[in-house]
Amino acid sequence: MRKKVWIGAIGFLLILGSGAVAALAIRSEMPKQLDGRPLLAVGEVKKSLKDIIFETQKLVVMIETDTGEQGSGFLYNTEGDLLTNAHVVAGVRHVKVKTSDARVLDGEVIGIGTDTDVAVVRVKELAGTDPLPLVRYEKGEVGDDVLAVGSPLGLQNTVTTGIISGVNRSFQINPYTYKDLYQISAPIAPGNSGGPLVDLATGAVLGINSAGLEEGTIGFSIPIANVLAMAEGWSRQPMPMLPNLSITEENNKAEDDTSLEQLAGYLVTHFYDSINSRDYVYAYSLLGGSWKEGTSYVNFRKGYLTTRNVVIDDMHVTSSGEEASVTAVISVDERKNGENVLSKYQVTYKVGYENDQLKLLSGKGKVIRK
Known part of the structure; x- marks a missing residue:
């Protein structure tokens, strides 16, 4: 059974109400160089969609546990550390990581949230590799073009595109609290968990794809700016012992429901x-x-x-x-x-x-x- 947070229709009605006002907020006029998104250098040509997909896919991996759970992750620093969802690696210390060039590497969970669905996996063989660029400060806005990369249903390095269709979404699925989420139209499926949500304007990671609505092609992504400090803390000082997380049957529902x-x-x-x-x-x-x-x-x-x-x-x-x-x-x-x-x-x-x-x-x- 693959661990994938999947939301039912009743809960979704509550989610829509929580972010309706924020979705209509006026765009900030703050210049991009002040709020975190990388700018093009003088003379630099804007990357095409194909270029962004290619460069992102190289640094996105499939994560598998010895219990058969599966999800995605992406390289976020030069220490060989991957960001993923906590529910992908809950209950294990060691995982297998499949890279885009068909290598199978050993990974160690060095940090995991108890109420925030985020974890860090260290892969020593990836140390020294340039990571994906991250949006550290600015938040995405309704209408931003995005792409999601991951391994839905075991199909590694699948790419879907869409827009941010809502912001400030919040809900609770024990043991995790999800708040200030992006709602996205890019279709996701079981196995996308932990993959990056990428800003098509810059090629930088805006969020971590974490949950989906089972009744339609709607996904939810945790803003990277909300969890980056916590993840970097684990990278600097790995957890000596991991908490024993209990994942509810509601969270594990998707794979069984997929015929x-x-x-x-x-x-x-x-x-x-x-x-x-x-x-x-x-x-x-x-x-x-x-x-x-x-x-x-x-x-x-x-x-x-x-x-x-x-x-x-x-x-x-x-x-x-x-x-x-x-x-x-x-x-x-x-x-x-x-x-x-x-x-x-x-x-x-x-x-x-x-x-x-x-x-x-x-x-x-x-x-x-x-």
């Missing part, structure tokens, strides 16, 4: 998201072993080079035992004979687990004639 059908549908959607972003290496990694044996990466990539964009028009998912079948109708903007054409296909995928990872085991498609 194989939902996971399979998410995987197929994520596959096409990767194709649309031209990340063919990652898309290929979602295929099962048997499929890869019959299709080389070179041929796989070649098959999608003329694909400009894919939209899923309709999807139907069924499951039987340990496998699911996903049938979808997709619209594909592709290049054919020197022209851009829009084609429709019906695709069917078999989805199942290989080595505890959900994979696309097989797939087939046919053209839908007009």
Whole structure:
């Protein structure tokens, strides 16, 4: 059971009321150089979305415990220390850390909050690595463009984009008190916990993604400025003993409530998201072993080079035992004979687990004639 704070609809109604006034606050006129966000140097070109994603992904990791819990974390200093959520590492001292370049490293929990859902994990092998830039003082505002990076449902280094859609959200889920949160429209799922919320204007970390609303694509993120002093204290002086935190069943609800059908549908959607972003290496990694044996990466990539964009028009998912079948109708903007054409296909995928990872085991498609 993966530890992920997931909020029900009734609690969410209370949350909305607590921050409604603050969400309408007038933007501060304080210059950015005085309130913490990094400025562009003279002559420096503003980074593109792809540049920010690439530079962020390199420093975001997947965290796994020996009890099977999973979450995300990101490098925040040059000592090799990761920021994550306390509920990701509660009850353990040592964790496994999977980096974006496929290394598996040992991590030690050196600090963990008892009422604030924040923890620090030290990875000695990462010491000396330049960390992600942090927004130390300024708070994000409603309307700011953001991206969330993490490992939802075990899919490492997944990126979602959105805006800050609310501020000053507060609620209580024992043993943690959540206050002054960002509400974000960037979709998150179990496994995103502990990943960074990044300001698209600067590429700096605004918050730690910590909770989600199970009824929709709404997430909540702890402002980094609120917890940075506490985290830096643990980095300077690690806790000799960790508190024994009790995580309630309400907090652990998400993984059990996520059916194989939902996971399979998410995987197929994520596959096409990767194709649309031209990340063919990652898309290929979602295929099962048997499929890869019959299709080389070179041929796989070649098959999608003329694909400009894919939209899923309709999807139907069924499951039987340990496998699911996903049938979808997709619209594909592709290049054919020197022209851009829009084609429709019906695709069917078999989805199942290989080595505890959900994979696309097989797939087939046919053209839908007009």
